[in-house]
Amino acid sequence: MKPFAPGEISPFAKVSSAFALLGLAKRPMLRRAGTLAAFAGMLALAGCRTAESTFNWRGPAAHRIANLSWDMTILFVVITIVMWGLFAFAFYRRHGTLAEHEPVEASGGELWIAIGGLAVPLLILTVLFVAGLSLLQAFPIHGMPNGLSQAQMAQAMKPEIRITGHQWWWTIDYLNDDPSKAFTTANELHLPTGRPINIEVGTSDVMHSFWIPALHGKVDLIPGQANYIRLLASQTGTYTGQCAEYCGAEHARMRLLAVVQTPSEYEAWLEDQRKPGNAPTTPDAQAGEKVFTTAACALCHTVRGTMAHGSVAPDLTHLASRQMLASDIYPNNTSFLEAWITNAQSLKPACLMPDLPNFSGQQLRDLVAYLQQLH
Amino acid sequence: MAETAVASQLTELWETPKTLCGWLGTVDHKELGIRYLVTAFLFLIVGGVESLLVRIQLTHSNMNFLSPEGYNQMYTMHGVTMIFWYAAPILSGFAIYLIPLMIGARDLAFPRLNAFTYWTFLFSGILLYISPFFHQAPHAGWFAYVPYTLTEYSPGVGMDYYALSLILLGISTTGAAINFVVTIFRFRAPGMAISRMPLFAYSTLTISCVIVFAMPALTAACIFLELDRHWGTHFFGIAGGGSTFLWQQLFWFFGHPWVYVIFLPATGMISLIIPAFSRRPVVGYAWIAISTILTGLVGFGVWLHHMFTVGMSDIAMSIFSAGSMTISVFTSIQVLAWLATIWKGRPVATTSMYYAVGSVVMLVIGGLSGVFTGIIPVDWQVHNTYYVVAHIHYVLVGSNVFPVFAGFYFWLPKMTGRMMSEKLGKLSFWVMFIGFNVGFFPMHIIGLMGMPRRIFTYPAGLGFDKWNMVITIGAFVLGVGILISIINLFVSLRSGKLAGPNPWNADGLEWLTDSPPPPYDFEHIPLVASRHPLWDDYDNLDDPDDDRVLDGGRLTTITTWLDAEPIGVATIPEDSLLPLVMSLTLLGFFLAYQFHALWIALALIILTFLAGCAWMWPHTEKEVL
Known part of the structure; x- marks a missing residue:
């Protein structure tokens, strides 16, 4: 193409x-x-x-x-x-009056x-x-044709990426036949230019719809069915997308970022993402890691290479490499990270991330220091 | 007209006593038609206010006027109210009032059913509007996709009220549809062969048949939803082996035909108003009639176009895309017929004509944007964006709200006996027309710019801000335009010029009788000799021997369904409180169910059944000699 x-x-x-x-x-x-x-x-x-x-x-x-x-x-x-x-x-070319009318036999005009x-x-x-x-x-975008099982369809489509919708964020799995090369990230989709990528989409809860207007039309995320879309990007850049099927209170803020890179940049990014989370080197960050793995964070989030293996919330292994927070709503910087940890419910009401107001100021700073070195 | 002996005899037979019992028990189609119109119009105002609140929230990026959940409930209530409790009932109101007058009958075929469907329509709306008082209105859009609407994701009572009130409304709508079918087939005045029937009767007949076949799908879907939510079934939840698609298929199998239910009768009204004010018979009567029927039929073959993004086979999508293309041809046939009628006629610039022509030119845009969304890959981009919002509003405001206003300006003098102000009317038209286009045209643009529908806010910097500001302003201007017409109505009721039987010198039978018509509609059942009874030379009321007075009871003629040869006389039942009682017990049943008082619910459903028995109980009519 x-x-x-x-x-x-x-x-x-x-x-x-x-x-x-x-x-x-x-x-x-x-x-x-x-x-x-x-x-x-x-x-x-x-x-x-x-x-x-x-x-x-x-x-x-x-x-x-x-x-x-x-x-x-x-x-x-x-x-x-x-x-x-x-x-x-x-309407304006001639006028009649209410007093007169054409005879009831008047005909013609059928040619119009x-x-x-x-x-x-x-x-x-x-x-x-x-x-x-x-x-x-x-x-085309593909659903499941008659007579094929999910497995056969996956075989035929060979998806490289699987996107799973949740209320109100996205899990993005980079698949690989070699399990050591597969990894999971969230809310920021990376694609190479010049090569079509097959993507499988699904959902863990209600219906969503995956849509990056700059690349292709939308395809719905349906409970119990995998759908497939093939994306080919012709130009590098960062494009936004949005859930396009109403999915609840925060549907409006279920956004998505697609970062299109040159093939070599993309390969380098894949290499980086496959690594486990950086081991902290500074004292702050080391203290932060302790907070992360012992406090509630680890129950829901994963940072590969640590004790944190939660699976209901975005994978944070390379959080610092991502541009945005909360599915492309807030910039990924110190103040929004702090605000997100302590006040998620006012930043994105009804999301699953609870307010965590009980950290001391020092704990919070440590935690953010730890997260920010997870490149 | 001077009160003759015949007239006073008929009045005694047909008049509803001006008492509370009389008011509650009336079966007069004119009284009930006006109630339908008033109630549906109130729902238009409620839904309109909701839309303005929605628009305020969207004026700017990141506004905080409504909470996310509050916004979602508000837009859902706007959609549900407008589509179910305004758009169809207002057309039923016109049909209930006008069809007997247009076809020369003295009432609908089942007047008590008519009373029952009115009360049930009213009560279903009340049932729906109980939910906001719990701050748990329905919140999933008017098509309420599962699994979001299952208890797991929507634990509140809102979706229960949605399902229950739609089931109740479905009973009302189905009853009204059957009533129209029988009335139009059997009660036409002698001589009004099916080829002479007013086009509004064609469209009402078509949509009534559509309702009878489409409504059960919605009722089933709502019952399944309620069973899934509270009784442990698994129609929709995939964990229990249900299907997400089942809801969508059932809903849209109902939903798309429903679009034509709220569209065709309005085009039928336009097909009467444009010729009346072009002062000539409509061009292409048969074309319009056949297009109307085919729209109703093919309307059952397009529903999958709401689901082009769910992942279906190409062949299924292509068939339904072709169906959608086909149906737009039937609409373009009607549009060209109206254009040719104006072109070949000598138009008179009345307010009603303004609204009719205004509606058609907006329908042109709505129809074209519909073709846009019917092309599958293009639909993948515009699906669920504001482009679709623009499309449905151009279609529904263009072919429902504006024709309804055209209808009001045309037929209100018949209903109230007084003329509306043309000056205020035209002002109202222009304000509405400009407000609507300023408010809704930019939605096409922001849709193509990527703004999805049903979002309570949007980020700054995507270029949505300025357009949304324009849209909000337009929406308020549209509201002001509607307000001017409401003022016009009240001025007209107080001090409007008396209308007389036929203020427009129009051609339909409804203009033969007084304005407002007497309780018995026609002193003599008219005879019909052409499509334009009042424009031909035939005297419809010529009845020297009083053969067609039918004052031996509450009587009207029955005719054959094709040629309208008289074959008998039908007895119209007396006023009765039983329809109201039955409707009330039915409402009580749904309320008791919703409040988990299941024994009371059981008792009430038995009472409903008993009320039905009392209603149907054979009895002898009052003999009048």
């Missing part, structure tokens, strides 16, 4: 921008049409410049979908303008319906349907 260069615009969009040039035309009617086209283009463009936009594609799937969306948007804006114009003109209501829509819809099907073929 050939990655597309960002910024490439679909042919249809080019035609429409040519249309916008009509704005310079002399005839008022044409000029008005041109202005409208330009305005519509601006409206759509306004959607392009943000990190999470579906038009801000960074991979072929999102790119092709964005192109088709563009074409349809432009086509539909034109249809809307034509239809509104026709209704307005029909046959052509405008039936033939033209059928033609447009057929073209769009076929365009949709070809995209569906090129970039």
Whole structure:
């Protein structure tokens, strides 16, 4: 699959921008049409410049979908303008009075319906349907086809990554046939450029939906069923995503970060992540490790290489390497780490992380020192 | 019209006494229709206020106006209220009031059932609105996906009230649907062959059949949910071998046809209003009628398009995508028929016409954005974003709220006998039209920008802030527009110009009788000779020998279902308190169940049964000579 260069615009969009040039035309009617086209283009463009936009594609799937969306948007804006114009003109071109009416035998006008209501829509819809099907073929998302077991499906798809949704965060397992090379992280998905990666998605509780708009459409996380999506990123960068199926109180703050790296950076990152958590070297951090493993933390969290083997909360083995806290809500820095430990319930009400107000100031500083050296 | 001897005789037969018992026991379709309209409109206001609170919370990133849980309950109540307790009942209100008048009957086929369905609709709404008083309103969106709605994740009573009130509403809706089917097939005035029926009757007939087939899926789903929540069954919980998809399939098998239930009757109203004010017969009557029926049919073949992201086979998705494309053709046929009607007619710019045309042009946008979401890979991007929110609001406001306002401005003079102010009406239209488009068009944009629906807040810096501010302003402007029309209504009730029987010089049979109509609707059952009884040269009331007065009791004619040949006379039952009693005991049953008073619940369900027996008990009608 050939990655597309960002910024490439679909042919249809080019035609429409040519249309916008009509704005310079002399005839008022044409000029008005041109202005409208330009305005519509601006409206759509306004959607392009943000990190999470579906038009801000960074991979072929999102790119092709964005192109088709563009074409349809432009086509539909034109249809809307034509239809509104026709209704307005029909309404204003002549007037009657309540006193008179046409005879009940008045007929005619069926041709409008046959052509405008039936033939033209059928033609447009057929073209769009076929365009949709070809995209569906090129970039499918997979559920479980009939007659295949979960295991057979996993065999066929060979997922490299498994993402599991929870209320309201993500477990991300990097799978490997060699168990010593598999590891678990959370809330920050790393991908290499230039190589499609198969991802298996599932959930431990309610439905969620995995969605990185820059890379592909969304796929739901369904209890009891694995779904598969293939992501191919064409450009390095950090892209945000979001749970897209309502999943409870904090659904809005179940966000996700996708970090796309060059293949060599990605391999280096994998190497780093496979290592156990750094053994603390400074006295603060050593004290912090003791707090971590003896206090409640270890019941829920894991830091590989220590006594902490909890499995209901995000793996913290390389917490310090992650950019954000609490599934991409707060920056990963000292003050938010302290706040998160002591006041999680006000930062993300109803999440499973309890408020832990009973640490002394020193304990808290030690704990944060320990967490911050878990690169 | 001067009170004739015949008229006073009919009045005595049909009039409901102006006492409390009379008010509670009336079976008059006009009285009950108005109650439906008023109740549903109150739900519109409640749901509207909820939406404004939701909008305030979303004005800025990271607002703290509502708590996350409070927001989730609020948006859920907004959706549930609007879709179930406003959008369908308001159209039922129009149908209950207008269908007998439009087809020349004196009441619906089952007037007591009509009273029962009204009370049950009211009580189901009250049942739903008990839950907020426990601060545990439903909180899972209007489609309430499992497993989030099971007790493990939603331990509060909110989802129980959701399920129970929908079961109760389902009883009401099904009853009303059966009533419409029988009325429209059997009570049409002699001569009103099925090819002469008003298009509103076509759409009401279609959606009534749809309800009869679709509603059981929702009722079953809600019963299963309740059983799973409290009685240890495993329909939905995967731990016990249930399926997450079962709820989705059942819900959407009901849910998508339901979209047409709240859409088709409104298009039927437009198909009457646009020709009336274009001063000519509608273009493509048969096209519209057939499109309406096909929409109802194919509406059962599109529901999977709500589930394109759950992981299904390509072939299943493609079939349902094709179904969704097909159904939009039926809508475009109707839109072009309306356009051709205006084009070929001589339009009169009344408020009602403004609303009708306004609704159609917004429906164009809603229909096109629907095609957008029907393309599977594109849907993967826009599914569950604000694009979908924009789409449903363009469809539902475009093809339900605006047509309903068009209907109010058209038929309120018939119901109240007084005209509404055209000046205030047009002001209200423009404020609503601008407010709606300012409020909802940007939702397309933020949806494509990646803003998911059902989020109580969003981070700054994604570009959502300024658009959300615009949307909130638009929503409030829309609210002001609706308020102007409410003021207009009260002004009209106090001091509106008297309407007379046919203020618009329109073509339907409902304009043949007084405004407001007498209790017996028509002094003489009219005869019909064309699709436009009041525009043709035929005198519908010509009845020199008083053959069609039918004053030997509460009577109306029965005709054959296709050609409307008269074949008999139906007796309309008297007012009765039994429908109210039965509805009350049914409400009591659900309440007792919800409060775990199971013995009382058992007693109440037996009482409901007994009330039904008393209702059905054979008895002789009062003889009138």
